[in-house]
Amino acid sequence: MQWLDAIVQGVLLGGMYAQYALGMALMFGVMRIVNIAHGDVMILLSLIAVSLAGVLPFGNIGLVLVIVPIAVAIGWILQKVILNRVVGADPLPSLIATFGLSIALQNLMLEIWSADTRSLPNSDIASASFQIGPIYLGLLPVIVLVCAFVIAGGLDAVLRYTRFGRGLRAAAADTEAAAMTGVDPKRIYATATAIAVGILGLAAIFAALRATVSPSDGPAQLIYAFEAVIIGGMGSIWGAFLGAMVLGIAQAVGLRVDPGLGILFGHLVFLLVLATRPEGIMARKK
Amino acid sequence: MTGTAILSTHGLVGGYGDFQALFGIDLHLLQGEVIALIGANGAGKSTFLKSVFGLLPVGRDMVRYEGVPVGGTPAHKMVGRGLAMVPEGRRLFAGMTVEENMRVAIDHARLPESEGQWTRDRLFELFPILREKRNQPIEDLSGGQQQMVAISRALLCQPRVLLCDELSLGLAPRVIREIYAVLPEIISGGTSIVLVEQDVSLAREASNRLYCMLEGRITLTGNSNEISRDQIAAAYFGASNAVA
Amino acid sequence: MNTIKQMRVQRATTSSRIAMTIGLFLLLALVAMPWWATSGNIRWAIELCCYIAIAQMWNLLAGYAGLVSVGQQAFIGVAGYMLFVLAQNFGINPFVAVILSLIAPAFLAVPTYFLLRRLDGPYFAIGTWVVAEAVRLATSNIDYVNAGAGMTLRVMTQYSQHEREVAFVILCAILLIVTIGGSYWLLRSRHGLALTAMRDNPVAAASQGVNVGKLRLYIFVAAAVGTGFAGAIYYMAQLRITPSAGFDPFWASMAIFIVMVGGIGSIEGALIGALIYFFADRLFGEFGSAYLIVLGILTLIIALYARGGVWGLLQKLGDHPWFPVRRKLILEE
Numbered sequence: 001m002q003w004l005d006a007i008v009q010g011v012l013l014g015g016m017y018a019q020y021a022l023g024m025a026l027m028f029g030v031m032r033i034v035n036i037a038h039g040d041v042m043i044l045l046s047l048i049a050v051s052l053a054g055v056l057p058f059g060n061i062g063l064v065l066v067i068v069p070i071a072v073a074i075g076w077i078l079q080k081v082i083l084n085r086v087v088g089a090d091p092l093p094s095l096i097a098t099f100g101l102s103i104a105l106q107n108l109m110l111e112i113w114s115a116d117t118r119s120l121p122n123s124d125i126a127s128a129s130f131q132i133g134p135i136y137l138g139l140l141p142v143i144v145l146v147c148a149f150v151i152a153g154g155l156d157a158v159l160r161y162t163r164f165g166r167g168l169r170a171a172a173a174d175t176e177a178a179a180m181t182g183v184d185p186k187r188i189y190a191t192a193t194a195i196a197v198g199i200l201g202l203a204a205i206f207a208a209l210r211a212t213v214s215p216s217d218g219p220a221q222l223i224y225a226f227e228a229v230i231i232g233g234m235g236s237i238w239g240a241f242l243g244a245m246v247l248g249i250a251q252a253v254g255l256r257v258d259p260g261l262g263i264l265f266g267h268l269v270f271l272l273v274l275a276t277r278p279e280g281i282m283a284r285k286k
Numbered sequence: 287m288t289g290t291a292i293l294s295t296h297g298l299v300g301g302y303g304d305f306q307a308l309f310g311i312d313l314h315l316l317q318g319e320v321i322a323l324i325g326a327n328g329a330g331k332s333t334f335l336k337s338v339f340g341l342l343p344v345g346r347d348m349v350r351y352e353g354v355p356v357g358g359t360p361a362h363k364m365v366g367r368g369l370a371m372v373p374e375g376r377r378l379f380a381g382m383t384v385e386e387n388m389r390v391a392i393d394h395a396r397l398p399e400s401e402g403q404w405t406r407d408r409l410f411e412l413f414p415i416l417r418e419k420r421n422q423p424i425e426d427l428s429g430g431q432q433q434m435v436a437i438s439r440a441l442l443c444q445p446r447v448l449l450c451d452e453l454s455l456g457l458a459p460r461v462i463r464e465i466y467a468v469l470p471e472i473i474s475g476g477t478s479i480v481l482v483e484q485d486v487s488l489a490r491e492a493s494n495r496l497y498c499m500l501e502g503r504i505t506l507t508g509n510s511n512e513i514s515r516d517q518i519a520a521a522y523f524g525a526s527n528a529v530a
Numbered sequence: 531m532n533t534i535k536q537m538r539v540q541r542a543t544t545s546s547r548i549a550m551t552i553g554l555f556l557l558l559a560l561v562a563m564p565w566w567a568t569s570g571n572i573r574w575a576i577e578l579c580c581y582i583a584i585a586q587m588w589n590l591l592a593g594y595a596g597l598v599s600v601g602q603q604a605f606i607g608v609a610g611y612m613l614f615v616l617a618q619n620f621g622i623n624p625f626v627a628v629i630l631s632l633i634a635p636a637f638l639a640v641p642t643y644f645l646l647r648r649l650d651g652p653y654f655a656i657g658t659w660v661v662a663e664a665v666r667l668a669t670s671n672i673d674y675v676n677a678g679a680g681m682t683l684r685v686m687t688q689y690s691q692h693e694r695e696v697a698f699v700i701l702c703a704i705l706l707i708v709t710i711g712g713s714y715w716l717l718r719s720r721h722g723l724a725l726t727a728m729r730d731n732p733v734a735a736a737s738q739g740v741n742v743g744k745l746r747l748y749i750f751v752a753a754a755v756g757t758g759f760a761g762a763i764y765y766m767a768q769l770r771i772t773p774s775a776g777f778d779p780f781w782a783s784m785a786i787f788i789v790m791v792g793g794i795g796s797i798e799g800a801l802i803g804a805l806i807y808f809f810a811d812r813l814f815g816e817f818g819s820a821y822l823i824v825l826g827i828l829t830l831i832i833a834l835y836a837r838g839g840v841w842g843l844l845q846k847l848g849d850h851p852w853f854p855v856r857r858k859l860i861l862e863e
Contacts, residue, residue, distance in 0.1 A: 163393040166382070166386055166389055166390050166393060167390060167393060167394065169379065169381065169382060169386075170379040170382065170387075170390045173379040173380045173381055173382065174377050174378075174379060174380070176341060176361075176373075176377070177373060177377040177378070177379065178362075178379070178390070179341070179360065179361040179362045180339065180341075180361050180362075180365070180370070180371045180373060180377075180440075181362075181365065181370075181390050181391045181394060181439060181440075181443065182362050182365035182366065182390075182391065182393075182394030182395060182396075182443055183362055183390065183394050184360075184362045185362075235381070
């Protein structure tokens, strides 16, 4: 029974990871843009949310309405000012540029917020839970999972069926040819990054509600997001969602085996997927 | 003469970074014409097209579209003005179907599909095989079929000027004939064409006038049916500079 | 037409001859340090040598083999731990153990490479990071190496200060010769040409007969061993190692900063970068996070606007290599 519980908790954990991973799937999976600062940007948004919550009388919904637009703006600026300059065949410049950004951001947050862990004030949502059969489910994690599912579906639909989605896939496939077809690559990338970071904004609030955040948490979230995207398969939104589930379950099972082994199990599963099916679970074998 | 030219270049110079590839190209395209640009590998033909289309930096006044200086305008804005390109090597969007490739063009075209000369139906009449394959990923198509998609994609931008870079590259002779057979229909649809070609006889047959390039300069120009093979050979390989 | 009587290939340039002479002098000065420098200076020298070595190895990987690694700390940590285990738990002479400990990074590098080799660019990088994290977490859970509490190198107390210092400077000299000299030797050999070809266009290089996979494997393992060597020396000097220190991702940040700011793809660049980092650290390290913010932003700016780093900018003023790899054909009449 504890294994069933581990799997259920793993799926719920996967919901949180999916929220980190979906933005990454868009940027990394579709656009092939590396953003090492992905996790740090999320932590930044969480810390901003925590600070705002302390000052302004917003409920959580209000916070979402404030933070997500901030996130969208950050994403747009990030792409326009930094990432558009390093888009291209050579991945090194974007890797290094965002690496530097990550270091700078982490330490900036340390200067502003210090190393203390923070979280959003515990509302009823965070502590509520309900029971299905013998399993206890936290209300918040279920909400997180449902949101992740809806976002994944929405993102997938946008990519497949909308003008924007087609244009983005075209620009990611061949930037110059897309420009020749009338697509403005820089603009479309900026919009996509704005969306990706907007999703991070929502994830940031959930993260701060669910647990504590501190300025140096960024790299860990980055790694989970990458692992989820790669396990699931590049270019696939549902793949990232599935990959997040697999990662969450692996970590939850590992935790059951030994409290110190949760995250390690996740890494081991990731390395296993790399060894046996590097194109990911959802990708079509070429 | 240049007063009625829909596209013209004036002393166009350009290249890649420090490397200059073009040394003052003067060329014009009249409405309803097909002009061919021929020359050996490395003569600068593709570089020229890219410079015209805004993919390489070039001086503002060096390229004029309908008399207006547009040099250096980014490619996606050139599409809005009325140009389109069929690039060398097709360069279709991988991972997307034939129809999706066409819809990207429709989404960002100068005019909506309903108002323009070129619709998907019309293109499927031009290239019937594409109607069959419209929902297949472009990776599943042959080289010739991919070239048809590339041409369709460019036409769906509703261009008044179509730049074609080496349409025949890598295609079997029968397929090349099929592709070139549609050029008259494109002209009658109101689109003028600049044809970059390595195959000289193909270029002469398909065009009204031709230009020959060598090492970044125009070495010959004239009406396609009036220029002799000897003149072309001389201009192509560089024995002398002849102007018909 | 002139008849060419004799030709020779010249590699050295004036600048390189000067650089070689200075380099040799510095090496001798290093080895002589226990007799002329203070203990504090010697500690600094050891640190600087380790930074230089780690940076050279990262440069070899990223600048020449085209493999960007964000996980070299894995090799630093395993070499360090292997050293401690061999010296403390097995009682082997620590200075011999340093050399023996290099087995560990080599053993880790081979499967790591095979695991990650099909990934390109950013995936490879993240993969190396995950491997480093996995090794760190595993180490924190293994009681044989004292898990998270780390290990202390008490056996060093049996040597006098002077004895230790002599051994350290010799080890550092060997480290520099192996890493800088090794890189230079590699670049001058026919493998060097293959590397440059591979860096610019792996497909074309392969078509010319370069065994890209094999060469990358050798470079990866060599870089791992070189990095591990530096790590073993560093932690031997520290006398203490913990998982969070030995496998600290900051090692990766440091290597990236040094090589990018100094100038990627050249031995000179990695040297310059290490010096810049070393002095910046001494001067500004006390400012903690603020200093690191500047480091991060500098890395960002270099990646965006000056991809060749400081050495790249210097090269624009004049071509005066310290480690020339180009061959010049001299015609003699």
